Amino acid sequence: MSTALLAFVFTGLGGGALLGWFVALGLPIVGLYLLRVRRRRVAVPFLALLREWPGASRRTALERSLRHVLSLLVQLALLLLLLLALADPRPEGQARPSRSLALLVDVSASMATTQAGQSRFERARLRANELIGSLGAGDELLVIQLGAHPRALGGFSRDRARLRDAIAGLDVLDTSADLSAGLRLADDALRGRERGEIVLLSDGAFPAHGLGEAPRHPLRYDPLDAGPGPQARPTVPSPPAPPAESPTSSTASAPTEPPAAPLDNLGLVAFSARRYPRDPLAFEVLAVVHNAAAEPREIELTIAAAAPGAADVPLELVRLRLAPGETQRHVRANLTGADERLRASIRRLDGREDGLSRDDSAFAVLPPPRSARVLVVGEPNTFLDAALLAEPGVRATRVSAAAYPPAGEFDVTIFDGAFPARVAATGPALYLGTPPDPTAPQSPTSPPDQAGSRYPVGVGKALTDFGFDHWLREDPLFRFLDPYDVQVLRGRELSPSAADRVLGRSDQGAILVAGERSEGRFLALGFDPRDSDFVLRIAFPVFVTNALDRLLAARADGRALDSSHLIAGVGAALSVPGLAQGWAEIVGPEGPGALRLRVPVVEHSLVFAPERAGFYRLESAGSARTLAASLVDVDESSVAPRRKLELSGQSVRPLEALEPLEPTTPWTWLVAVAWLIALIEWLSYHRRWTV
């Protein structure tokens, strides 16, 4: 709404509203002035003396009225000036229609990248404050923290102090940033608002597959680079190898600015540890290091045992040389000396400061030694028995199919080529062996009513000469395991139901399925391992171990917890032994500024999405565990800024400098004049000129 008056446009109150408010507020003032002044009553001993004083009647009633009229006029002038200030008059041509801005501030780990003594996040903060300072009177802004889980901080506001407080409350997290979710959130927030715009303050270090689609509202992108301070805005340093771009592009508008020093970064992009099944005191770790620099770098990788409140104890120290862009995987085997906590750290040997220090450390927790009661149903199987023997915490009991179910309690059952009707009392099940032919007649020894429940999934056609062509690498079943070149002689295709999950598949069909039935969870392998070279590989006992881990982790009493490493920003469902129903408390990361978080526990499980790397303590009635979270994200470690952002195949407009706030906006002058008049009024009052 804007109303023109002379050469000014009212962007706040309109002309009619201004007049209405003036009349509405001015009438009570006039009315009060019309009231006779109630004088202070003062007792005197001899009134005749005052009557004799000629000055008492020297001032005429008209003069006294005129004095009050002057005071009334001053008050009305004050009111008018304040209303005019509320109307926010602006010179014609400078007025700008109000807009709604959703400000996405990237707080992902890569924003901590420092160059020339200033981090990208600090620059983003300055830039955000600049943006807030340039807001017009009717502009509203919403601050959105763009991390792994984008979050709006408060609502839309015109209050600059409040917005600046929101910006000041932001901090870099050890997570990635979900741009797609952030843009959706901004779109939703701007829905129904006029002139909605999205402004993205980020270094653009998003995974290429996570950019998502272009938002519905106009998006402007400020590619933050860790370079000179905000005084250089709106210019942006040119990239090291500037492509032939349009001169209007934001990346080509820094002819006088010295190029920023080249950024390089080395980071740990994976770190995990596991105990050896045979020796619970020994363990091995996997550390993956990435060199995001354009030159080869030498680093020192240290694996250390960590303890709360004590210095780390180095366990192994390795020198590595990484080629530009190289990612090296290192498995450090047969390590001992750590009870629970492990920390991996890297240090550059060239003495230079790393671009991003947050990915120079990673944390892991060794899982507690497992113990499980395993029931094996079927004839003796050397390979399987050997694999189970390799698990020190496993106590295996083998029975024939006819003896199933035996007396006693078991944590998991392995059906090894024998498939009697399963009962829930023997726990989750691992099905090994070629599934029964569905077209074959039922065994005469099997009860007819159990025929349909002997194998948990449907069985399809027979398969020959096949292997694992596709598998879910992220599933815990394939941790430390690569079944790519396993050769299988024969087997059968599995036909999972809709709720089942196919974990492995050959080109001919599904061969490894996980799911849950009324008897409990199961894993079904569509072939007998002895009909393949799987049993001859080291991968087989690892597979058995992982399968037991997977099934045991899903037990109702949750005796297993895969907490060796959590990825910051990624929510993980944790099943914790002995965790009481209700609430648990997670405290961490250990050190100054540790947060205390209450999370609900349902059926011994909870969901936790850490936002900072480090060790956490999970505490609930009767149990306490240690969790570890790390920033292990190759996209975050690749700190090279993305100066051009493309969404849905279109380049995002760079953020040009917003129209700055007029340094001498008329309303400030109006308020200043009102203040001056109030000052004069007070002075005249005290000098008794107007009373």
Add this chain to the structure above:
Amino acid sequence: MGSLFDADFLRRLESLALSSRRTSSGERRGEQRSKKRGSGVTFADHRPYAAGDDIRFLDVASYQRLGKLLVRLYEEDEDRSLCLLLDGSASMSFGDGRKFELAKQLAAALGYVGLSGLDRVGAYVLREDSAERMPPLRGKRRVLRMLRFLSAARANGATDLGRALRPVALAQRRGALAILLTDLYDPRGFATGIDVLRWNRLEPCVIQLVDEREARPPLQGDVRAVDVETDQSLELTVTRAGLDAVAKLHAERTESARRYCLARGVPFVVASVDQPFDRIVLEILRRGGIVE
């Protein structure tokens, strides 16, 4: 009562004697000289002997020298009436009441002196149309009664000195020294009361009680001034210059009263509440011709 006088002060007052430029006759023998010839000890004159004269007063020496029978005449000592007239209007107790307190103390002091000199001392607290009366007392033994009367006196009501003094003056069968203790805040004019005394054969003496704070009242800005006696009000806008003018009026009014009294042979004394009481009694009253 103890606050009015202390013992030392009473002793000092005892040395004072009431002075009157005009002697008057008394009902009883007192310590004041009188025109009346009587049985005093101070020789006054001779007159020829007449039948019936007390032969004890025959002047034998004159008879031997002149051969005539002459009777010696003596001045007769007689007492004098002292009338203490205390203004009991509300203006006398305005503010912290120091003005009325001072008036009572002065009245008590003068009364004490009178009683010490065997004078007849009466006291009146003047109201708008009447007066509270203390019957004339004589003798020093009655001083406590006088002090009790003064202590119980309260100031309230309006001022009309002429109306209040008229019955008082008429009640005086003989001339008396009438000491009027007042602030002269009489809307009908201060002269009325003085003239009533003069015209009724009384010998007036005026002591004006003054509080300087009343000359410059604590007024500022728009006020409604209300008279404590009449409850009449006046709306004013008071400035510093206005206060100066009021103070000047107050001074002029006092000076006007002083001139009026001097012109008519009436002793006039200004007693300020800010002056030490001793000084007022021992010096100001002496300077005003009230005591010698």
